[in-house]
Amino acid sequence: MLSGKFITFEGGEGVGKTTQIHLLYEFLNERRVKVKVTREPGGDEVGEKIRAVIKSATVTKMDSLCETLLLFAARRDHYIKIIKPLLEQGYTVICDRFYDSTLVYQGLLKNVSIEDIMKLKQMTIGDTEPDLTIILDVNSDVSTKRLSMRNLIQDEYDTMQKEQHDIVRKGFQNIAEIFSFRSVMINATGNKKTVFAKVIKAIEKKFDCTLL
Numbered sequence: 001m002l003s004g005k006f007i008t009f010e011g012g013e014g015v016g017k018t019t020q021i022h023l024l025y026e027f028l029n030e031r032r033v034k035v036k037v038t039r040e041p042g043g044d045e046v047g048e049k050i051r052a053v054i055k056s057a058t059v060t061k062m063d064s065l066c067e068t069l070l071l072f073a074a075r076r077d078h079y080i081k082i083i084k085p086l087l088e089q090g091y092t093v094i095c096d097r098f099y100d101s102t103l104v105y106q107g108l109l110k111n112v113s114i115e116d117i118m119k120l121k122q123m124t125i126g127d128t129e130p131d132l133t134i135i136l137d138v139n140s141d142v143s144t145k146r147l148s149m150r151n152l153i154q155d156e157y158d159t160m161q162k163e164q165h166d167i168v169r170k171g172f173q174n175i176a177e178i179f180s181f182r183s184v185m186i187n188a189t190g191n192k193k194t195v196f197a198k199v200i201k202a203i204e205k206k207f208d209c210t211l212l
Contacts, residue, residue: 001209002033003090006083008098010175011136012168013157014146015188016195020136021094023196028092031211036086039096041071043078050074064110068117071102076124098130100179104171105157109164129182132206134199135172136188140165 007024009017021037028035041051050070054062075098086093099121106112138146140162147158160168176185184202188195200211 001207002028002035002092002203004087005092005131005207006087006095007092007203008095008100008130008133009136010097010100010104010133011172011188012138012143012165013160014143015136015138016146016192017096017136019192020134020188020196020199021096023192024094024199027196027200027211033092034090035092035094037094037096038078038082040078040098040101041074043074043095044082046077046081047074064106064112065116067110068102068106068112068120071106072120072124075099075102079125079128095130098133099125100133100135100172100175103175104168108171109167129179131182132203133175133179133183134202135176135183135185136195137169137172137185138188140169142189143169 009021011017025035025037040047041054042048050073054067054070083093083095099117102117102121103114107114107117143165144162150158173185176183184206186195186198186202203209204211
């Protein structure tokens, strides 16, 4: 039932995407599901180079539209070289962020026109949508606490203020409503096993299957 399915994970900083993606990969792999994990920006050679440029550019505050253009350049390359071929081969593809993140971070947080973002989306990946988007949700206090425990600042998003966390959180809540046909919002405040049980339940419901 999961053959050729495209599952994306979204959410603000410190919501636990990396942990849940790893748990899901191991879970599906143990059940002999053909599964691959990738990420955005990144996922292939071009994407990883663009990721490095964007990450390093946070020091000099890259123009928001320029950043958005780079993200979609990476996204198109990633999709046509990695995601689409894997889906056609019957893999379940799990992606850490997709274009929803651009709508929230570059659109709402950095004031790039949503209309322009959707035009770029149509130009680069057309009508492509994930089969399922799992949005992990925690409040700004939890996000800040989890980020402080990392002791590692990778980019500007690791040092966001409460107001910025709230904008991002609200943005993903809006995504869950607007794209309700493919999105499920999960309270990710609990321990990782509790959250993972919710992830599995969401997948089973979406694809009408039993995984446990």
